[in-house]
Amino acid sequence: MRVAIVGGGAAGMMCAATIAEEYPDVDIFLLEKNASLGKKVIISGGGRCNVTTGIEDIAQVLEKYPRGNKFLQSAMHRFSPIMVYAWFEAHGVPLKCEDDLRVFPVSNNGKDIVAVFEDLFEEKNVQVLYKHNVQHITKQDTGFVLSLKDQEDLEVDNVVMALGGQAYRHTGSTGDGYDMIEQLGHTITPLAPSLNSFLTKESWPKTLSGLSFQKATIFVYGQKKKYTSTGPFLFTHMGVSGPAVFALSSRIAFLEYDKETPLDIRIDIFPDMAEEKLLEQLQQTRETSMQKTFKNTLPHLVAKSFAETVCQELNIPLDKKNADMSKKELSRVAAFVKGLPLQVIGRGAGDEFVTAGGVELSEVDPKTMESKICPGLFFAGEILDIDGYTGGFNLQASWATGNAAGLAIGK
Numbered sequence: 001m002r003v004a005i006v007g008g009g010a011a012g013m014m015c016a017a018t019i020a021e022e023y024p025d026v027d028i029f030l031l032e033k034n035a036s037l038g039k040k041v042i043i044s045g046g047g048r049c050n051v052t053t054g055i056e057d058i059a060q061v062l063e064k065y066p067r068g069n070k071f072l073q074s075a076m077h078r079f080s081p082i083m084v085y086a087w088f089e090a091h092g093v094p095l096k097c098e099d100d101l102r103v104f105p106v107s108n109n110g111k112d113i114v115a116v117f118e119d120l121f122e123e124k125n126v127q128v129l130y131k132h133n134v135q136h137i138t139k140q141d142t143g144f145v146l147s148l149k150d151q152e153d154l155e156v157d158n159v160v161m162a163l164g165g166q167a168y169r170h171t172g173s174t175g176d177g178y179d180m181i182e183q184l185g186h187t188i189t190p191l192a193p194s195l196n197s198f199l200t201k202e203s204w205p206k207t208l209s210g211l212s213f214q215k216a217t218i219f220v221y222g223q224k225k226k227y228t229s230t231g232p233f234l235f236t237h238m239g240v241s242g243p244a245v246f247a248l249s250s251r252i253a254f255l256e257y258d259k260e261t262p263l264d265i266r267i268d269i270f271p272d273m274a275e276e277k278l279l280e281q282l283q284q285t286r287e288t289s290m291q292k293t294f295k296n297t298l299p300h301l302v303a304k305s306f307a308e309t310v311c312q313e314l315n316i317p318l319d320k321k322n323a324d325m326s327k328k329e330l331s332r333v334a335a336f337v338k339g340l341p342l343q344v345i346g347r348g349a350g351d352e353f354v355t356a357g358g359v360e361l362s363e364v365d366p367k368t369m370e371s372k373i374c375p376g377l378f379f380a381g382e383i384l385d386i387d388g389y390t391g392g393f394n395l396q397a398s399w400a401t402g403n404a405a406g407l408a409i410g411k
């Protein structure tokens with residue numbers, strides 16, 4: 001049997017590895033348009049590659065996928081985060097689970113993850129066809145013909161589409177798969193960037209660029225449906241970012257917002273403290289240093305740079321003494337930091353981590369990843385209408401679906 005796997009990213013590599021290890025008689029062609037494998041894997045997690053999650057309970061893991069969680073159930077049980085962890089360690093890459101339950105190679109080097117596959121493909125004679133850009137796929141009575149840019153056609157019995165989404169296009173995933181898959185009879189759901197930072201209308205976040213918070217709660221204000229997200233957060237030169245922002249961006253991936261119709265958000269930088277308690281603390285601080293300026297005592301509660309912004313945004317003169325601060329003004333400060341009002345006018349251009357949307361899941365068998373429309377055609381990874389939050393969940397979905405497709409093809 002001859003199998004073509006299109007796309008040498010996380011999903012394609014895991015699919016090829018699974019077939020090679022489980023079914024040595026299958027001829028595997030892994031077609032990658034780049035001159036190397038796993039470009040996105042290597043840069044993932046800031047180059048450290050957050051391979052999977054340390055969360056062991058599958059139900060909890062599945063909650064981390066705003067799209068595709070039900071579909072993933074079977075594949076995730078068969079190749080769970082624990083099994084992925086064990087798989088990489090068994091293939092010579094020691095992993096570690098950090099306090100926030102993100103799993104990385106001990107070396108903190110994503111290249112080690114890709115090297116596992118390169119070594120395995122050499123050992124198992126997987127034919128890795130670099131610089132092979134698949135342009136079109138034709139279904140025949142038996143099998144498929146792959147048309148390639150500047151190369152001869154390739155005939156195979158089965159095809160796995162693992163071309164990724166269309167985020168970080170310079171890594172090779174440029175959304176090529178969508179048209180080809182539609183031509184084979186499948187539906188592609190609407191696509192949108194996900195796991196992105198927010199650009200804000202206000203320019204004051206820029207002055208705080210780099211200032212980060214361990215925990216903040218962000219909520220979309222004034223929406224009928226309430227979206228919230230809690231986690232680490234930071235100001236950037238264009239707006240706001242960090243895991244809490246990414247998770248929120250994922251939940252609202254299909255909401256439209258721009259300069260004309262901005263999205264109102266509020267950020268609570270004291271999510272674990274009630275507003276009354278915060279006000280109490282502000283009053284106590286005020287009373288202990290009446291002759292100091294308010295701006296200089298506020299850093300008891302917030303960063304110094306932020307204290308100045310708070311005063312400016314609330315029109316509190318920077319030289320105003322605590323003694324002159326009224327209770328009403330302190331209440332305004334407490335309300336402000338419990339709900340920093342910002343208007344989101346866009347997504348950080350091209351900086352999203354994943355694409356939400358993809359191959360319509362009802363058209364794919366969740367156990368085998370095989371098309372219900374075009375037998376012999378399989379899917380794996382981000383090309384499917386599956387995406388997760390940050391924390392190793394997107395790679396985990398790619399490993400799990402790649403493994404499921406590989407096991408099914410060999411059978």
Ligand SMILES: Cc1cc2nc3c(=O)[nH]c(=O)nc-3n(C[C@H](O)[C@H](O)[C@H](O)COP(=O)(O)OP(=O)(O)OC[C@H]3O[C@@H](n4cnc5c(N)ncnc54)[C@H](O)[C@@H]3O)c2cc1C
Nearest residue numbers: 007009010011033044045050134164172381382392394395
């Ligand atoms: C900056 C960044 C950091 C990330 N960090 C993490 C992280 O730490 N943890 C995590 O879980 N997720 C992370 N993600 C998301 C994760 O990397 C992806 O979801 C995952 O790599 C998707 O795997 P894939 O195999 O489906 O697609 P990809 O990894 O995108 O692979 C698709 C491959 O197909 C090839 N291809 C495309 N078109 C063709 C064609 N026509 N012919 C031949 N080949 C083709 C591409 O060149 C590419 O190599 C990150 C994403 C980004 C952008």
